[in-house]
Structure formats: structure tokens, C-alpha cells
Amino acid sequence: GAGVSQSPSNKVTEKGKDVELRCDPISGHTALYWYRQRLGQGLEFLIYFQGNSAPDKSGLPSDRFSAERTGESVSTLTIQRTQQEDSAVYLCASSQRGEGEQFFGPGTRLTVL
Amino acid sequence: AQSVTQLDSHVSVSEGTPVLLRCNYSSSYSPSLFWYVQHPNKGLQLLLKYTSAATLVKGINGFEAEFKKSETSFHLTKPSAHMSDAAEYFCVVSRPAGNNRKLIWGLGTSLAVNP
Numbered sequence: 001g002a003g004v005s006q007s008p009s010n011k012v013t014e015k016g017k018d019v020e021l022r023c024d025p026i027s028g029h030t031a032l033y034w035y036r037q038r039l040g041q042g043l044e045f046l047i048y049f050q051g052n053s054a055p056d057k058s059g060l061p062s063d064r065f066s067a068e069r070t071g072e073s074v075s076t077l078t079i080q081r082t083q084q085e086d087s088a089v090y091l092c093a094s095s096q097r098g099e100g101e102q103f104f105g106p107g108t109r110l111t112v113l
Numbered sequence: 114a115q116s117v118t119q120l121d122s123h124v125s126v127s128e129g130t131p132v133l134l135r136c137n138y139s140s141s142y143s144p145s146l147f148w149y150v151q152h153p154n155k156g157l158q159l160l161l162k163y164t165s166a167a168t169l170v171k172g173i174n175g176f177e178a179e180f181k182k183s184e185t186s187f188h189l190t191k192p193s194a195h196m197s198d199a200a201e202y203f204c205v206v207s208r209p210a211g212n213n214r215k216l217i218w219g220l221g222t223s224l225a226v227n228p
Contacts, residue, residue, distance in 0.1 A: 104157040
């Protein structure tokens with residue numbers, strides 16, 4: 001079966017531009033997570049969606065970051081006015097409701113010049 | 114508050130020797146604990162998980178971990194390292210947040226396997 005997919009796999013942008021990252025979770029997984037992983041660092045939680053509940057946005061580092069999810073399908077993470085410190089790999093994961101095991105996508109490597 | 118500490122940022126072993134990657138957690142309730150592995154240029158993969166069943170958990174690729182509540186530890190071990198085990202390993206603890214569930218990630222341990 002298909003796993004979690006993310007696009008694009010790589011994104012290079014100029015400082016100040018907006019970027020949009022996409023995540024397609026595993027079909028039937030109600031929970032979806034976004035993480036940021038800077039070079040040589042662990043995962044930094046950004047946002048969590050669970051079904052129709054209000055998303056947990058407690059990890060978003062600034063108001064330049066936002067995310068949306070349509071029902072229990074695709075999610076997009078948007079970064080406005082990108083800064084060089086936004087350069088990182090952005091990982092998406094999905095899981096079944098009430099189960100902690102997460103399945104990860106390959107990530108999007110974002111480079112802000 | 115929940116937290117997880119990986120005691121070594123880097124571990125180096127020789128092929129064929131045992132592997133020990135240490136993890137301590139802090140939790141105000143009975144947590145679920147996980148180990149994930151990240152190979153270079155590959156996605157994160159679940160190695161094993163503990164969810165209050167048997168305290169000795171066996172995972173993929175010959176890895177196992179033992180949940181020790183008295184020591185608040187969940188160390189990852191393997192009897193004999195293989196070159197393909199070289200990767201980044203993350204210890205993770207889960208916590209509920211309202212009606213949601215969120216994972217708390219350690220900073221990772223980089224495992225190098227020398228021939």
C-alpha cells in the first residue's frame with residue numbers, strides 16, 4: 001500500500017518568498033503531524049491534526065507558519081516571508097486514531113537563500 | 114511535564130560487538146515509548162514500541178529495548194552490530210494532550226559501526 005508522500009522533495013527559495021509544502025497521508029489515518037528537523041537536530045513538533053478536532057498549533061514557531069488539512073486527507077504547510085533559519089527538512093507523519101505509531105513521509109528539504 | 118533524554122549524542126562500535134543506546138524519560142503517568150531509526154537520505158522508520166504490555170520489547174533488525182520503570186529508562190540494545198545499523202536513532206515518548214496524543218522526541222544518537 002502507499003505510504004505517506006510529500007512534495008516537493010526539495011525546494012530552494014529566496015528569502016522573503018512564500019512556500020507551500022504538501023503532505024498526502026496514508027488513507028484512513030485520521031491523525032497528521034508536521035515536524036521540522038534542522039541539520040543534526042531531533043524532530044521539532046509543529047502542528048497536529050486529529051479528525052475534525054481543532055488542530056494543535058502549539059509547535060508553530062511564528063505566525064509566518066500555518067497549516068491546513070482538508071478533512072482526513074491532504075495537508076499543506078505554508079511558510080510566509082521565508083527566512084534563512086527556516087531552512088530544514090519538513091517531515092509529515094500520519095497515524096491511526098488513538099495509536100501513537102506514526103508513519104513518516106520522506107520529507108521536503110527546504111533551503112532558503 | 115514529559116521529556117526524553119538520550120544520554121549519548123554519538124556512539125561508535127565495531128561490527129559484531131553489542132550496541133547500547135541509552136534513553137531516559139520523564140512522565141507523570143505510564144507512557145508509551147518508541148525507538149525510531151533514520152538512515153541517511155531515508156525516512157524515519159519505527160524500530161519498536163512499548164505500550165504497557167511486556168517490558169522487554171523486540172523490534173526489527175534484531176533490536177530490542179527494556180522498559181524499566183524504576184530507572185525510568187528505555188535503552189535500545191542489539192547483541193551484534195552490523196554495518197547497516199549505522200544511522201540516527203531517536204527515543205520517543207508519547208503523552209496525551211487533551212483528546213490528542215503527541216510524541217516528544219529525543220535529540221537523537223548517531224550510531225557509527227566500524228569494520
